[in-house]
Amino acid sequence: MGLTIRTLREADYQAFGDMIAAAFLADPSPSDAALERPLYDLDRVHGVFEGAELIGSAGAFVRTMAVPGAAPQPTAAVTSVGVKPGHRRRGVLTSLMRAQLHGLHDDGLEAVAALWASEGAIYGRYGYGLGAQFTDLRLPRGAAFHPGVDVGADRVREAPREEALPLARALYDRVAANRPGYLNRGAAEWEYHLADDESHRDGLSAYRFVLHPRGYAVYRVKNEWDDRGPRHELNVRELTAEDDQAYAALYRYLLDVDLTAELRYFTGSDDPVFHLLRNPRLARRSNRDSPWVRLVDLDRALTGRGYLSDVDVVLDVTDDFCPWNADRWRLTVKEGEAAVRRVTDEPDVTLDISALGAAFLGGTRLTTLARAQFVRERRPGAVRALSHAFLGETAPHCPEVF
């Protein structure tokens, strides 16, 4: 039977939830389906049907994402990608990715798409590059800071969710725009991000909220007792602060919670807490990939971010999946202003669109990608100059999975 592809309608929502659950080897959850419904604009979820049966989907939330040196950019936050078991390796995902990326290009709203990949080998073929890495960080309770650390005198206190959430939201809005990789969050996104009924806790406690006048943290506790007593694990969901003193004060508080043995936090790869420690070797860190970034429209994406230095290079870009990007482009950054135009000049650098996606948030160096043979230099010095211009002041990080 032939396959058809179209965007979803309200009547498809239940089948969509059931199909995604089946794809992720989970059981359908009516409460999750209700929680997630406000997040979706079904016009932006593509479905593949075999006859009347929905067998695959790919959605995109409309969000903005902070980028280096410029205002946040509208970003397609790609989500709910799945194909039913039994229908795989017949090209369904490829047809979904094509419909989605070509649709985004036609709509002209978002020049960039980003996603969290379930498996690392899936999205490179569609022009996504590894845009950031996050760190699974573990610190032992009580780990001391170096003697120069100032945690200030402001009180850090715990507060009920109803009191803490509005303050956390306001604070997040103030800082997120300047943190590459952070997404804007409306009420529905906050509800989803901090969903706290039993099924979301994975055996851990309810969320606890910690407030500082210029920051907040949210954590859960995994209870564990052994023959030497309590060895609870404090799982930080989010720690956000407006300045370095508040940041250090919140970490100090979390590191000193009685009964715990270890703090665990999926944090940014350059989280400065490593340098706050008197003995940095106490930190155990392992890095993972995500989010992955895809330039939907190269010229709009590259002019929508800032650059660390001026540069003038001709890029020869390949893009098998979105052919409108495959061309020679001159990127000129002068006094912080970027211009991008199609040219026929000899190229300085040859690269695939996925390398530009990887470098877009300012965390993955193009010089590193050149050493990994994703980027080829045609004019000596061109990759170094381009790589420097792309760097951000901090490593990008996306503190939420979408």
Ligand SMILES: CC(=O)SCCNC(=O)CCNC(=O)[C@H](O)C(C)(C)COP(=O)(O)OP(=O)(O)OC[C@H]1O[C@@H](n2cnc3c(N)ncnc32)[C@H](O)[C@@H]1OP(=O)(O)O
């Ligand atoms: C943003 C997100 O939501 S990430 C979540 C992605 N979803 C999941 O992981 C749920 C479980 N998995 C699935 O639903 C499916 O296996 C999918 C969506 C990953 C792939 O769907 P399929 O329809 O089987 O993919 P399709 O047949 O179009 O494959 C396209 C290519 O990708 C490759 N591919 C597909 N899945 C994988 C994978 N998990 N790892 C490596 N390669 C893969 C295929 O081999 C094929 O390669 P080829 O073009 O060289 O032949």
